[in-house]
Amino acid sequence: MDVIDKLASIFKDFPGIGERQARRFVYFLMSRTPAYATNLSELVLELKKEVAQCHECFRFFIRKKAVTSSSELCEICADAGTDPATLLVVEKDSDLESVKKSRTYHGKYFILGGLVPIVEKTTKQRIRIEELKKKISREKKSGLEEIILAFSISPQGDHTDTYVREELESLVKSLGIKVSSLGKGLSTGTELEYSDNDTLRNALKNRQ
Amino acid sequence: MDVIDKLASIFKDFPGIGERQARRFVYFLMSRTPAYATNLSELVLELKKEVAQCHECFRFFIRKKAVTSSSELCEICADAGTDPATLLVVEKDSDLESVKKSRTYHGKYFILGGLVPIVEKTTKQRIRIEELKKKISREKKSGLEEIILAFSISPQGDHTDTYVREELESLVKSLGIKVSSLGKGLSTGTELEYSDNDTLRNALKNRQ
Amino acid sequence: MDVIDKLASIFKDFPGIGERQARRFVYFLMSRTPAYATNLSELVLELKKEVAQCHECFRFFIRKKAVTSSSELCEICADAGTDPATLLVVEKDSDLESVKKSRTYHGKYFILGGLVPIVEKTTKQRIRIEELKKKISREKKSGLEEIILAFSISPQGDHTDTYVREELESLVKSLGIKVSSLGKGLSTGTELEYSDNDTLRNALKNRQ
Amino acid sequence: MDVIDKLASIFKDFPGIGERQARRFVYFLMSRTPAYATNLSELVLELKKEVAQCHECFRFFIRKKAVTSSSELCEICADAGTDPATLLVVEKDSDLESVKKSRTYHGKYFILGGLVPIVEKTTKQRIRIEELKKKISREKKSGLEEIILAFSISPQGDHTDTYVREELESLVKSLGIKVSSLGKGLSTGTELEYSDNDTLRNALKNRQ
Numbered sequence: 031m032d033v034i035d036k037l038a039s040i041f042k043d044f045p046g047i048g049e050r051q052a053r054r055f056v057y058f059l060m061s062r063t064p065a066y067a068t069n070l071s072e073l074v075l076e077l078k079k080e081v082a083q084c085h086e087c088f089r090f091f092i093r094k095k096a097v098t099s100s101s102e103l104c105e106i107c108a109d110a111g112t113d114p115a116t117l118l119v120v121e122k123d124s125d126l127e128s129v130k131k132s133r134t135y136h137g138k139y140f141i142l143g144g145l146v147p148i149v150e151k152t153t154k155q156r157i158r159i160e161e162l163k164k165k166i167s168r169e170k171k172s173g174l175e176e177i178i179l180a181f182s183i184s185p186q187g188d189h190t191d192t193y194v195r196e197e198l199e200s201l202v203k204s205l206g207i208k209v210s211s212l213g214k215g216l217s218t219g220t221e222l223e224y225s226d227n228d229t230l231r232n233a234l235k236n237r238q
Numbered sequence: 239m240d241v242i243d244k245l246a247s248i249f250k251d252f253p254g255i256g257e258r259q260a261r262r263f264v265y266f267l268m269s270r271t272p273a274y275a276t277n278l279s280e281l282v283l284e285l286k287k288e289v290a291q292c293h294e295c296f297r298f299f300i301r302k303k304a305v306t307s308s309s310e311l312c313e314i315c316a317d318a319g320t321d322p323a324t325l326l327v328v329e330k331d332s333d334l335e336s337v338k339k340s341r342t343y344h345g346k347y348f349i350l351g352g353l354v355p356i357v358e359k360t361t362k363q364r365i366r367i368e369e370l371k372k373k374i375s376r377e378k379k380s381g382l383e384e385i386i387l388a389f390s391i392s393p394q395g396d397h398t399d400t401y402v403r404e405e406l407e408s409l410v411k412s413l414g415i416k417v418s419s420l421g422k423g424l425s426t427g428t429e430l431e432y433s434d435n436d437t438l439r440n441a442l443k444n445r446q
Numbered sequence: 447m448d449v450i451d452k453l454a455s456i457f458k459d460f461p462g463i464g465e466r467q468a469r470r471f472v473y474f475l476m477s478r479t480p481a482y483a484t485n486l487s488e489l490v491l492e493l494k495k496e497v498a499q500c501h502e503c504f505r506f507f508i509r510k511k512a513v514t515s516s517s518e519l520c521e522i523c524a525d526a527g528t529d530p531a532t533l534l535v536v537e538k539d540s541d542l543e544s545v546k547k548s549r550t551y552h553g554k555y556f557i558l559g560g561l562v563p564i565v566e567k568t569t570k571q572r573i574r575i576e577e578l579k580k581k582i583s584r585e586k587k588s589g590l591e592e593i594i595l596a597f598s599i600s601p602q603g604d605h606t607d608t609y610v611r612e613e614l615e616s617l618v619k620s621l622g623i624k625v626s627s628l629g630k631g632l633s634t635g636t637e638l639e640y641s642d643n644d645t646l647r648n649a650l651k652n653r654q
Numbered sequence: 655m656d657v658i659d660k661l662a663s664i665f666k667d668f669p670g671i672g673e674r675q676a677r678r679f680v681y682f683l684m685s686r687t688p689a690y691a692t693n694l695s696e697l698v699l700e701l702k703k704e705v706a707q708c709h710e711c712f713r714f715f716i717r718k719k720a721v722t723s724s725s726e727l728c729e730i731c732a733d734a735g736t737d738p739a740t741l742l743v744v745e746k747d748s749d750l751e752s753v754k755k756s757r758t759y760h761g762k763y764f765i766l767g768g769l770v771p772i773v774e775k776t777t778k779q780r781i782r783i784e785e786l787k788k789k790i791s792r793e794k795k796s797g798l799e800e801i802i803l804a805f806s807i808s809p810q811g812d813h814t815d816t817y818v819r820e821e822l823e824s825l826v827k828s829l830g831i832k833v834s835s836l837g838k839g840l841s842t843g844t845e846l847e848y849s850d851n852d853t854l855r856n857a858l859k860n861r862q
Contacts, residue, residue: 032716033704037697040690045678054669057747059698060705060714066664067702071695073661074683078691080657081684090684092656123681125430132435134442178445182429213444215421217428217437221390222333222420227340229425234342236421236444237386240508241496245489248482253470262461265539267490268497268506274456275494279487281453282475286483288449289476298476300448331473541846548851550858594861598845628846629839629860633853636841637806638749643756645841650758652837652860653802 034060086165088141088158090123106130106139113137114173119162119194120180121145121187129180137178140165145181146190157190159197166201176208183214242268294373296349296366298331314338314347321345322381327370327402328388329353329395337388346382348373353389354398365398367405374409384416391422450476502581504557504574506539522546522555529553530589535578535610536596537561537603545596554590556581561597562606573606575613582617592624599630658684710789712765712782714747730754730763737761738797743786743818744804745769745811753804761802764789769805770814781814783821790825800832807838 031039034056041052059067080092084104091104106112116137120126126139144157166174179194181187191211202209214232216225225233239247242264249260267275288300292312299312314320324345328334334347352365374382387402389395399419410417422440424433433441447455450472457468475483496508500520507520522528532553536542542555560573582590595610597603607627618625630648632641641649655663658680665676683691704716708728715728730736740761744750750763768781790798803818805811815835826833838856840849849857 033697033700034716037694037701040694040697043682045682046675051670053751054748056701057714057751058667058669059701061747064702067698070661070664071698071702073657073664074691074695074698076657077661077680077683078688078695090681092658120430122431123685124678127677127681128431128433129438132433132438134435134439178442180430180441183424183426184429210445212430212441213421213423213446215423215425215440215444216391217423217425217440218391218434220425221392222328222388223330223336225336225340226426227342230337230340231342232423232425233388233420234386236423236446237418238421238444241489241492242508245486245493248486248489251474253474254467259462261543262540264493265506265543266459266461267493269539272494275490278453278456279490279494281449281456282483282487282490284449285453285472285475286480286487298473300450331477332470335469335473536846538847544847544849545854548849548854550851550855594858596846596857599840599842600845626861628857629837629862631837631839631841631856631860632807633839633841633844633856634807634850637808638744638804638836639746639752641752641756642842643758646753646756647758648839648841649804649836650802652839652862653834654837654860 087126087139088143088161089126089139111136114169115175116178117166117169117174117176118178118180121182121190125180138169138174142190142194145186146193148185148189159194162194163198163201166198166205166207170205170207174207176210177202179209179211181211295334295347296351296369297334297347319344322377323383324386325374325377325382325384326386326388329390329398333388345386346377350398350402353394354401356393356397367402370402371406371409374406374413374415378413378415382415384418385410387417387419389419503542503555504559504577505542505555527552530585531591532594533582533585533590533592534594534596537598537606541596553594554585558606558610561602562609564601564605575610578610579614579617582614582621582623586621586623590623592626593618595625595627597627711750711763712767712785713750713763735760738793739799740802741790741793741798741800742802742804745806745814749804762793762798766814766818769810770817772809772813783818786818787822787825790822790829790831794829794831798831800834801826803833803835805835 034053037056037059038049038052041047041055042049044052047055059070081090082093082102083090084107085102086107087104089104089106113136116135117140118129118135118137119140119142120129121142121144123141126141129135129139140162142157142159142162146157166177177198179191181190195209198209213236214229215236216222216229216233220229242261245264245267246257246260249255249263250257252260255263267278285300289298290301290310291298292315293310294315295312297312297314321344324343325348326337326343326345327348327350328337329350329352331349334349337343337347348370350365350367350370354365374385385406387399389398403417406417421444422437423444424430424437424441428437450469453472453475454465454468457463457471458465460468463471475486497506498509498518499506500523501518502523503520505520505522529552533556534545534551534553535556535558536545537558537560539557542557545551545555556578558573558575558578562573582593593614595607597606611625614625629652630645631652632638632645632649636645658677661680661683662673662676665671665679666673668676671679683694701716705714706717706726707714708731709726710731711728713728713730737760741764742753742759742761743764743766744753745766745768747765750765753759753763764786766781766783766786770781790801801822803815805814819833822833837860838853839860840846840853840857844853
């Protein structure tokens with residue numbers, strides 16, 4: 031394997047990139063100036079140096095330069111203005127970024143780190159269910175009232191919703207915290223005529 | 239215009255059919271046997287003869303052979319088992335067929351006959367708002383408790399929802415009938431990461 | 447099966463139409479005026495009455511009103527201006543219409559009536575190979591010099607090309623008629639980078 | 655601009671990547687291990703160090719480790735087995751890789767470095783037309799007999815073909831070298847019915 035193959039095999043890991051496009055990326059880099067490659071190489075190292083994982087929500091974020099490394103809190107968890115009453119549990123970083131960008135939610139977040147496969151033995155090693163329980167216990171003291179489960183509407187998302195609710199059941203009962211899930215129904219652009227049965231059922235059940 | 243052009247121009251009216259496919263339909267018919275064409279021609283006439291518009295829900299339906307023509311009621315409106323407590327108001331026949339097929343709703347229907355364009359002067363001539371009011375007054379006596387507005391999630395669908403609610407306001411108030419709309423939120427297959435802001439807002443608002 | 451099912455099953459035969467769209471066609475017809483249905487029904491019968499199959503090229507065409515039924519010749523075969531030196535052999539009517547519309551060819555046509563499946567025992571019953579041989583013998587007297595095989599570039603199209611060449615071999619040799627096939631190479635919009643190997647090979651071989 | 659924005663803006667330059675996917679790439683990198691980032695960073699530098707541009711065909715390639723830096727020849731130009739009789743002129747590196755991979759061509763290559771825009775004053779600064787002329791003069795001594803122009807079938811590709819032919823006209827005449835272009839016609843998967851007029855015209859003209 032020469033350097034072209036090695037780089038192509040890394041780019042193939044990138045989200046949405048196949049073998050062919052991975053190789054085009056390498057040829058693209060070959061045709062750039064040395065300065066371009068150096069810049070990319072250095073930015074990747076800089077990203078690695080500046081990235082930290084928030085020890086509260088498990089989100090990856092860029093450390094503010096001036097801040098000492100001891101405080102590994104992302105800017106949402108560190109923000110005193112964040113509403114402590116709700117905790118939105120999502121699968122992954124890009125879900126959090128998407129909700130944050132929509133400016134429709136102002137509470138806290140927790141990144142579960144994955145969905146629970148429907149047939150799966152070793153679940154606990156893959157998602158942060160124990161970390162979530164500890165987070166809930168801590169947040170209770172800060173005023174947490176409701177946990178909002180926000181997973182994709184798919185068999186695996188539904189399965190994860192059920193799994194997390196069961197795992198949290200006794201804890202939230204003892205703490206008096208509510209658990210909810212994102213509302214299901216018609217989404218923007220949905221035409222009634224082409225809706226699937228589950229969506230119609232949810233839209234009817236959740237009418238208001 | 240010869241017969242090919244004339245037929246192509248009719249097929250071009252069919253839902254989802256463009257100029258090119260319309261002509262392919264004609265060439266397809268030309269290559270079929272005479273029996274095939276005769277069969278199609280006769281079925282179209284038969285459809286025309288057997289189709290009726292239900293004078294209760296305004297749906298088009300096929301008359302049962304034995305039934306005298308005086309009773310122009312579709313099988314849903316004629317069915318004593320249909321739940322009289324809810325009336326689902328949809329835009330068009332294919333919306334009704336889709337909900338019916340999903341077996342998620344067991345009440346009555348009303349076909350409005352269109353959506354209300356956002357800039358529109360002559361709305362009343364285009365949708366059956368007066369017929370809807372009369373229908374509601376009649377159905378009240380049969381036990382109607384709730385009107386469910388079921389329009390597509392689009393600017394025009396939302397506008398129609400608002401328009402119909404305003405038009406019905408005093409009537410439903412005086413009759414003590416509730417008006418609801420289909421629930422909005424995440425629909426099947428929606429990924430959180432790619433949801434638009436409106437859908438996220440609705441999914442959060444309608445969490446449960 | 448009621449009339450809706452029967453009509454839907456006919457529309458499902460139409461090129462490119464599936465079950466769902468076939469039913470939408472029927473609902474569309476149900477919502478049209480009786481005059482619309484009558485018009486469609488009559489045009490289908492008129493098409494059937496006016497359509498004829500050219501006994502020279504086997505194309506379906508619309509008979510000119512004034513012409514007596516004895517002369518079953520399409521307007522291309524009947525046109526004294528059609529170049530008798532070339533005969534373009536195509537699979538089906540829509541191929542002929544497409545070439546005719548392009549105004550790039552001015553000779554005679556022959557519709558083979560299908561392609562030859564790669565594994566097939568009863569080929570002769572399905573394509574007009576015997577009719578083609580008779581046509582060639584007749585056309586020789588009118589000045590035929592070249593037969594152009596014009597099939598799609600696919601395994602079945604290539605197989606048909608080979609099959610027809612073999613079948614015609616001794617006849618065209620004895621008559622001194624040339625057999626050619628449409629040129630292969632890069633087609634409009636082809637980008638070199640995304641070309642398949644066969645196309646590149648043909649483009650290189652047929653460079654000029 | 656923080657490091658996330660800076661990296662995203664570099665990834666946005668990558669072929670086929672938009673703003674959204676560029677940011678996903680950055681979030682993807684943030685979630686990888688430090689070793690992953692270091693590996694990527696180092697491979698990009700290694701690529702930059704090992705890449706060279708062939709001074710014969712202008713292709714970018716990876717230098718063989720053992721070779722001294724003085725010999726900047728790619729492995730095709732350095733290969734004594736490469737057929738010296740033909741020179742394939744392509745727009746860009748990925749076109750060359752595609753033809754090479756197809757194993758349908760065994761001669762030499764020349765990368766022009768771009769296409770000639772239809773309205774363009776300063777062409778010579780953008781494509782390597784002078785370098786091509788020098789290359790042809792050199793290759794004549796090695797046995798060059800034919801230059802094959804291999805551009806995409808598009809208005810700009812056709813324009814470049816014409817432009818290069820005009821520029822080379824007197825030179826190739828004096829040297830007795832032939833200029834050809836890739837063959838045009840039906841390409842793999844083309845259906846006759848859906849072919850555009852230019853493709854049909856070329857397929858008829860280039861029949862054989």
